[in-house]
Amino acid sequence: MATQICTEKIKLNTGQLMPAVGYGTWQGKPGSEASKELQDAILYALEQGYRHIDTAAAYLVEPEVGYAVNKSGIPREELFIVTKLWNADHDKAEEAFLKSLENLKTDYIDLWLMHFPQANDEFGAALEHPTPAETWLAMEAVIKKYPTKLRAIGVSNFSKKTIDELLAVATIKPAVNQVEIHPMWPQPELRRYFDQLGIHITAYSPLGQWDSPLLTHPDIIAIAEKYNVGVGTLILSWALSLGISIIPKSARKERITANINLIKKLDPQDKKFFDEFYLQKGMHRRLCLVGDGSRPTGHELVFGWTYEQLGWDTFSI
Ligand SMILES: NC(=O)c1ccc[n+]([C@@H]2O[C@H](COP(=O)([O-])OP(=O)(O)OC[C@H]3O[C@@H](n4cnc5c(N)ncnc54)[C@H](OP(=O)(O)O)[C@@H]3O)[C@@H](O)[C@H]2O)c1
Numbered sequence: 001m002a003t004q005i006c007t008e009k010i011k012l013n014t015g016q017l018m019p020a021v022g023y024g025t026w027q028g029k030p031g032s033e034a035s036k037e038l039q040d041a042i043l044y045a046l047e048q049g050y051r052h053i054d055t056a057a058a059y060l061v062e063p064e065v066g067y068a069v070n071k072s073g074i075p076r077e078e079l080f081i082v083t084k085l086w087n088a089d090h091d092k093a094e095e096a097f098l099k100s101l102e103n104l105k106t107d108y109i110d111l112w113l114m115h116f117p118q119a120n121d122e123f124g125a126a127l128e129h130p131t132p133a134e135t136w137l138a139m140e141a142v143i144k145k146y147p148t149k150l151r152a153i154g155v156s157n158f159s160k161k162t163i164d165e166l167l168a169v170a171t172i173k174p175a176v177n178q179v180e181i182h183p184m185w186p187q188p189e190l191r192r193y194f195d196q197l198g199i200h201i202t203a204y205s206p207l208g209q210w211d212s213p214l215l216t217h218p219d220i221i222a223i224a225e226k227y228n229v230g231v232g233t234l235i236l237s238w239a240l241s242l243g244i245s246i247i248p249k250s251a252r253k254e255r256i257t258a259n260i261n262l263i264k265k266l267d268p269q270d271k272k273f274f275d276e277f278y279l280q281k282g283m284h285r286r287l288c289l290v291g292d293g294s295r296p297t298g299h300e301l302v303f304g305w306t307y308e309q310l311g312w313d314t315f316s317i
Pocket residue numbers: 023024025026027054055115156157178179203204205206207208209210211215230231232233247248249250251252255256258259288
């Protein structure tokens with residue numbers, strides 16, 4: 001079964017066109033050696049056709065993104081660069097935005113996301129203020145002050161609960177909510193809710209992150225063999241069929257290529273298999289690693305907030 005490079009673009013509520021496949025840059029290991037590796041990986045991704053790069057101040061790799069983007073020689077207007085405001089910077093949004101812009105060595109940022117709703121102090125403890133709504137108003141002030149340097153603002157890790165609180169004060173609707181989505185955590189209700197609001201969903205950890213159980217699941221391997229593709233290509237092709245965008249990360253050339261060369265349309269029974277995968281016993285859970293590097297249990301604190309405060313669904317494993 002032939003795959004083809006995905007050039008699909010999503011129209012955001014700002015009117016911007018965002019490439020549906022982005023390159024994720026969270027490597028979990030900033031530092032000089034990783035730095036060169038990441039620069040090369042981003043340059044390779046750009047050569048392979050990626051035009052959307054997802055990064056964040058907290059990943060400590062914005063300079064590497066800036067380096068690779070400039071080195072690539074690709075005209076800036078062909079690229080879509082996303083970065084994020086970290087939890088410890090909610091009380092200094094403007095300063096943090098200008099720092100990201102400087103790190104990225106670019107004239108403008110396409111989309112700036114509130115990485116998590118909660119504000120933390122420098123040691124990671126949750127703060128009562130700014131609230132997510134207060135931080136959003138600070139981000140609105142930044143886009144209003146720098147309209148040529150910032151094209152859109154959005155959120156990440158928001159739920160129905162936290163977006164309702166934010167929308168109660170917002171004068172600008174978030175363009176995007178970036179959340180964990182993969183076959184074991186497909187979040188159909190959340191997707192429906194944000195769809196109704198006109199806020200686009202981007203899937204982070206679309207493969208289930210490091211050492212993902214999805215990648216070794218025998219039923220998924222069997223379907224991938226039928227299409228003659230790798231398991232990653234198959235899972236990402238399904239994710240796109242949901243109408244969301246995806247930002248897979250790989251440090252390996254063959255996978256960087258595979259993650260943007262996707263199957264245009266899955267057979268209906270295969271789409272149904274993935275749509276319902278999470279309903280199988282033991283298959284409904286978040287996978288994105290928590291602070292100490294372990295898999296989530298559904299009950300741990302996330303940067304000082306409970307799942308209840310976040311409005312996240314819990315699960316049992
Ligand atoms: N907003 C947020 O809070 C948030 C949270 C997490 C992530 N993100 C963003 O989302 C991006 C992607 O998520 P992620 O990095 O957590 O997880 P992911 O993309 O689901 O998975 C990455 C893992 O899968 C492996 N992999 C990649 N392509 C593969 C393929 N085709 N076949 C087999 N294995 C493959 C990678 O290993 P190799 O590198 O060795 O290939 C890596 O271990 C991040 O880089 C970051 O930009 C955002």
